[in-house]
Amino acid sequence: MPSETLQGVVLRHANYRDRDRMLTLLTPDRGRVDVLARGCRKPKSPLMPAAEVFVHGEFVLFRQNDRFTLTSCALTDTFYPLRLDAYRLTCATYLLNLAQTAAQPEQPAEGLYALLLKGLYHLAYCEEEPPLAVTNAFLLLYAAEIGYKPRLNHCARCREPIAPESGARLDIEAGGLCCNRCALGEQYPLTSTQVAWMRQTLRDGFDTPLTVADVSLFEAMRRYVESRLETTVKSSRFLP
Ligand SMILES: [Zn+2]
Numbered sequence: 001m002p003s004e005t006l007q008g009v010v011l012r013h014a015n016y017r018d019r020d021r022m023l024t025l026l027t028p029d030r031g032r033v034d035v036l037a038r039g040c041r042k043p044k045s046p047l048m049p050a051a052e053v054f055v056h057g058e059f060v061l062f063r064q065n066d067r068f069t070l071t072s073c074a075l076t077d078t079f080y081p082l083r084l085d086a087y088r089l090t091c092a093t094y095l096l097n098l099a100q101t102a103a104q105p106e107q108p109a110e111g112l113y114a115l116l117l118k119g120l121y122h123l124a125y126c127e128e129e130p131p132l133a134v135t136n137a138f139l140l141l142y143a144a145e146i147g148y149k150p151r152l153n154h155c156a157r158c159r160e161p162i163a164p165e166s167g168a169r170l171d172i173e174a175g176g177l178c179c180n181r182c183a184l185g186e187q188y189p190l191t192s193t194q195v196a197w198m199r200q201t202l203r204d205g206f207d208t209p210l211t212v213a214d215v216s217l218f219e220a221m222r223r224y225v226e227s228r229l230e231t232t233v234k235s236s237r238f239l240p
Helices: 080-084 086-102 110-125 131-145 192-207 215-229 234-238
Strands: 003-016 020-027 031-037 056-064 067-077 168-171 176-178 187-190
Touching: 003 031, 003 086, 003 110, 020 086, 020 110, 031 056, 080 086, 080 110, 086 110, 086 131, 086 215, 086 234, 110 131, 110 192, 131 192, 131 215, 168 215, 187 192, 187 215, 192 215
Parallel strands: 031 067
Antiparallel strands: 003 020, 003 056, 020 031, 056 067, 168 176, 168 187
16 A cells, blocks of 8 residues: 655645645655645544644655545644744744745755754743744754855955954855955844854754844844745744
8 A cells, every 4th residue: 555654744734625634744755745634624533633734743644646645643743832922933934934945845854854843842842042043043054954054254255254253244145244344235234242143053053042032133044045045935024
């Protein structure tokens, strides 16, 4: 029987017919996978708990030609606390949308999958961390994951080293930081504290203390990422 078991996270759903739902999953093995959850909106359907965004679990799929149908799901986490805080929910939805934009069908996405789970975990369970700081860290690590790690140590235009105590500008077109002498094009001024935190985050990932919840850094990183993706991610209009 053409059955397949995949780890995954539900990125989005769309109601279909009276009782069905199409789910979009991010999986480490097959990237983005669209799955029909048949009957999941019927009362008492065993598939109902799995057919929600943020659900993380092990999905058993039936494959026919190129279409997948959900057979069952063993839930690992639903990130339930996200539902209790509108702002955390907005940030988490933005993370899902970013993951969906980058993921492709049949292209393994182990790094993106691990990054998304970490981001959702911090947003749902780490109450002491400001949601925008988690989102800022995610944006930076996401840029690196999709192949656009911003250059942070040398000016992206004149190649001079950027000293630890000096601020810089995030230069969207040049793909990294520029020194304060190289003012050109679309640039976002950043403080030395912000620059130091970005360097630490690229090195240590989510082990970095998630403290920099600055709107200015968010705006700079959002613009940087959206320019690399060549699209705007709709849910970001509710942020910061
Ligand atoms: Zn320069």
